[in-house]
Amino acid sequence: MLASSARWALWSEPLRVRVLVLTAELLAVVFVAAGWLVNMGRDGAGIVAGDVVLGAWLLVLGTVHIEAATGIERVRRRVAATAYFDLSSVWTFAAALLLPLRISAAVVVVLYAHLWLRVWKPAGVPLYRLVYTAATVVLAAQAAHAVVAPVRDGGAGEGLPALGWVALAAVAYLLVNNVLVAAAMALGGGRPSARELVGGVDDHVLELATLCLGVMVALALTADRWTAALALAPLLVLQRAVQVRQLEEAATTDQKTGLLNVAAWRAEANHQLGRVRRTNGSAAVLIADLDHFKAVNDTHGHLVGDAVLAAVAAELRAEVRQDDLVARFGGEEFVVLLPDLPGTGAGRREVLAVADRVRRRVERLGVPVTTSAGPLVVDGLTISIGGATFPADGQDLETVLAAADVALYAAKDAGRNTVRVTAAPLVPQARTAQD
Secondary structure (H helix, E strand, O other): OHHHHHHOHHHHOOHHHHHHHHHHHHHHHHHHHHHHHHHHHHHOOOOOHHHHHHHHHHHHHHHHHHHHOHHHHHHHHHHOOOOOOOOOHHHHHHHHHHOOHHHHHHHHHHHHHHHHHHHHOOOOOOHHHHHHHHHHHHHHHHHHHHHHHHHOOOOOOOOOOOHHHHHHHHHHHHHHHHHHHHHHHHHOOOOOOHHHHHOOHHHHHHHHHHHHHHHHHHHHHHHOHHHHHHHHHHHHHHHHHHHHHHHHHHHOEOOOOOOEOHHHHHHHHHHHHHHHHHOOOEEEEEEEEEOOHHHHHHHHOHHHHHHHHHHHHHHHHHHOOOOOEEEEEEOOEEEEEEEEEOOHHHHHHHHHHHHHHHHHHHHHOOEEEEEOOEEEEEOOOOEEEEEEEEOOOOOOHHHHHHHHHHHHHHHHHOOOOOEEEOOOOOOOOOOOOOO
């Protein structure tokens, strides 16, 4: 592997990422070596046979699980748009609860090597990410083991401590693992969102369920080891359910920006307007178009253009409310539905205020990118925004979109980097995302 280090993707990462990755890997090795030396010095016995047997059981079960779930995990790996949670924590957390670090680390390394060969490598994941992930899991297992080891009833296979200590071990495991993974993403290139860094609520519920299964596996291994195999069936069902959710999310998400795609936005916007209509409320639509975006693509290339689109999408998403619907409308255009606004006059003023805040955020935006000529910052971006309100400017989504589209052209005609909100209902049909 050292002979091919020049081609190893780690060396193409920023220096700060390389420092973090190598530091985490070094710490994992140091902790494992220290644990080995401490135990050797304490009893002179080295590895205990019971530990080896439990570790072998976990490796067999983990390997069977990876093989049975290979197809599912390959799909999940391809469609994952945020921090990726695999379900191998069932086995690694059980190892942390039951085994000394030197054995649990071996379980982690072997399982993740197998996972890379069967899932990550076919998906094109660089080897250094596998090594870093394994190191973060070893460190997480060390943290969990440090919590339970002083209060555990006995040695391997002789029981677990009280539930409260196990819960604290789970918190330590999650905290160490997630912080290290989020740090690597934050220090890398691009501008990851909070969801991309730490995952969503569903992701953490999944991780919690996985750790709970890990506790059950550990309990089974301390009682009747064959019963631990019963965890495989619910684990595979859980993975398949997660796969379905990820596929549904991928089908509604624009891959370049992480926003809703236009089809999903239209469906949800119609639903929201129906709710607003039933409550006699008010809403608004904004259409935003990056000015002279073609010049970015022509000057720096389409990959830089994609990075700019993603950065603008993040700024737009950050400026509006959590319940507002934001989508990529097509090309360099974005569309926003603002439901539950105040009455006509106040609502129109709020729409203007929101649109102008977005305009100013984009005007101040600098997007760090890496090109063949080296790193640079793309700035000087501007955006034109047109808005229309419901029901004052239209009685359905298409009419309000058409009004906002006309307002957008008025903003463009006014010199760009401008906001216009229409004040009268219009008849023309809205453009499609492809226009």
